[in-house]
Amino acid sequence: MEIPQQHIQSDEQLLQSLQQDSRQAFNELYFRHWENLYRAAYTVLRDEDSSKDIVQEVFFSIWKKRHTQQIRQLSAYLFQAVKFQVARQLRHGKLLDIHVEQLGHLHTMNTTEESLHASELDALLETTLGKLPERCRDVFYLSRFEQLSNKEIAQRLNLSTRTVEWHISNALKHLRHSIENTFLLLILLMLH
Structure with missing residues (x-):
């Protein structure tokens, strides 16, 4: 049948x-x-x-x-919406961890503001990734944007899995540092 x-x-x-x-x-x-x-x-x-x-x-x-x-x-x-929500959650978490009592309540953004912030985050991501060594940037791109496993990346780029892990860790460290600096500046601007 x-x-x-x-x-x-x-x-x-x-x-x-x-x-x-x-x-x-x-x-x-x-x-x-x-x-x-x-x-x-x-x-x-x-x-x-x-x-x-x-x-x-x-x-x-x-x-x-x-x-x-x-x-x-x-x-x-x-994927853009998820990326925005993830960034928003990370940003919200950072703000709460640093100065909860000083920030008061956070206002919800309208769609235009959300689009602006999303494009600013995209620009920050692009700038930060652009500063990474080429191999590190390639590994990060394959991992986060093409959703390949570390093993698949290692095979594609002829690297060891440990090297792939190191490159991803290095890229994330640079991104965290860049994002933290941006949010600290934002907090200082909000407090004055």
Whole structure:
């Protein structure tokens, strides 16, 4: 007996159905993209609950804005949204750790401000990665943006796994330092 194959819809088709309140389309999009988005968040945060929360927030936002939001390339949009939420959580955590009592409550940003901050973070990331040695930058890019395992990177670049781990650690150290300096400057500006 031959099992009939289900018609697999593209993300674009599912987004159109989602705009017409299709929970089935939403579920399909969620299960199609959840794991990769979770891995992307977890790679940076190293915290299961926070990573799951971020992915759920992103999908909740898509459901909430389903009638008004126009998304051209869903996968890129989702990864950008997760990246923004991860950066926001890291930034929020840093601010709380440094000067909780002095900062008061944080105001929620509107979409224009969020886009501006996301592009500023992208520029910071690009600048910081641009300062890394080429091999270190390549390893970091393959790890974080192409989601390759350390073993896959080692095979592709003909390196040992330990060398790959060292390059990733080095890149993260530079990023942390760059981000900390930026947020300290932001805090000083906010306090004056």
